Amino acid sequence: MALRDISKTSRHYRIIESIFVSMCNSKLFNDIAVQDENDWIVNHQSDEQTFNDWCKSYSVVKSTKSRICIQPIGDFSGPGQKLLSWLQSFCSAFYFGVQVAVLPPVSASKIGCKCRINPETRRCQLRATDIIDHLKQTRKPHALCTVAVTMIDLYPKESWNFVFGLASLTYGVGVFSFARYTDTFYRTPPAKESTENYMCSDITAKLLWRACKVMTHEIGHMFGIKHCVYHNCAMNGSNHLAESDRRAASLCPICLRKLQEALKFDLADRYGALVKFCEGSLTDSTTPLSEFADYGEWLKKALSFLESKQYKSQVGKRPR
Ligand SMILES: [Zn+2]
Numbered sequence: 129m130a131l132r133d134i135s136k137t138s139r140h141y142r143i144i145e146s147i148f149v150s151m152c153n154s155k156l157f158n159d160i161a162v163q164d165e166n167d168w169i170v171n172h173q174s175d176e177q178t179f180n181d182w183c184k185s186y187s188v189v190k191s192t193k194s195r196i197c198i199q200p201i202g203d204f205s206g207p208g209q210k211l212l213s214w215l216q217s218f219c220s221a222f223y224f225g226v227q228v229a230v231l232p233p234v235s236a237s238k239i240g241c242k243c244r245i246n247p248e249t250r251r252c253q254l255r256a257t258d259i260i261d262h263l264k265q266t267r268k269p270h271a272l273c274t275v276a277v278t279m280i281d282l283y284p285k286e287s288w289n290f291v292f293g294l295a296s297l298t299y300g301v302g303v304f305s306f307a308r309y310t311d312t313f314y315r316t317p318p319a320k321e322s323t324e325n326y327m328c329s330d331i332t333a334k335l336l337w338r339a340c341k342v343m344t345h346e347i348g349h350m351f352g353i354k355h356c357v358y359h360n361c362a363m364n365g366s367n368h369l370a371e372s373d374r375r376a377a378s379l380c381p382i383c384l385r386k387l388q389e390a391l392k393f394d395l396a397d398r399y400g401a402l403v404k405f406c407e408g409s410l411t412d413s414t415t416p417l418s419e420f421a422d423y424g425e426w427l428k429k430a431l432s433f434l435e436s437k438q439y440k441s442q443v444g445k446r447p448r
């Protein structure tokens with residue numbers, strides 16, 4: 129069983145555990161859909177990380193650090209600023225109880241990040257390892273993790289074509305790019321290509337949906353959560369964009385169990401905050417939220433499920 133941990137037997141712990149077991153047996157979570165042999169899951173079906181495996185490996189659980197930092201790289205003025213505030217709101221609800229801070233944007237040149245023009249796409253790319261080095265040097269001591277985001281494409285080393293993101297779990301830092309999530313990326317690049325060309329000019333529903341999903345997935349790794357092989361889940365691995373698009377926004381009970389153990393949040397309060405985000409109550413506009421509609425409905429079902437198990441009265445008030 130991927131959940132049970134018999135070493136802890138307090139009453140509160142047993143109640144929480146039984147809620148997660150009943151979630152596993154509910155119809156809330158779907159199996160991972162396999163569509164072709166290039167899918168990540170095809171070659172990793174046995175790479176499981178049970179809740180007990182995670183408990184043994186995860187040390188930040190005992191940490192007093194309580195902040196997630198988002199470091200924008202490049203131009204995030206105008207709509208970009210709005211995108212950052214959406215990301216901040218979503219992360220605050222997803223990592224419920226953790227403060228999420230957006231740091232002032234820095235340019236790639238200012239942090240000494242190497243840039244190249246990719247010969248295939250003819251678009252600018254930043255060397256992700258330089259950004260990781262910068263984050264290692266500047267990370268805040270009280271931060272659980274610092275994740276850099278950029279609208280510019282990334283590459284990890286000269287021989288590689290591109291990478292969606294890169295992370296160092298040891299240092300709690302990571303970087304990922306939203307460049308390939310925009311509709312304009314595969315169109316003809318401007319004649320005079322430079323990093324200056326990249327800013328978020330339009331927050332489409334798809335960009336926001338993908339950016340929120342990739343961000344929460346990558347931060348999940350910072351909590352020591354490995355790729356999930358149990359259900360369709362926010363922590364599923366992916367080898368390509370189509371596979372990550374199929375990935376759920378929600379955490380399955382096994383991955384949620386890990387995060388709940390790390391952050392000790394109230395499950396219903398967290399789902400409630402995510403519903404508010406999906407309905408636009410945490411921000412001043414609902415325009416780019418159309419992709420969140422199904423997720424919002426799913427969250428309401430999950431809340432009803434918790435109600436049917438008398439979650440609130442069972443868990444009651446307890447010290448955090
Ligand atoms: Zn991953």
Ligand SMILES: [Zn+2]
Pocket residue numbers: 356357358359360361362363364379380381382383384
């Ligand atoms: Zn999972």
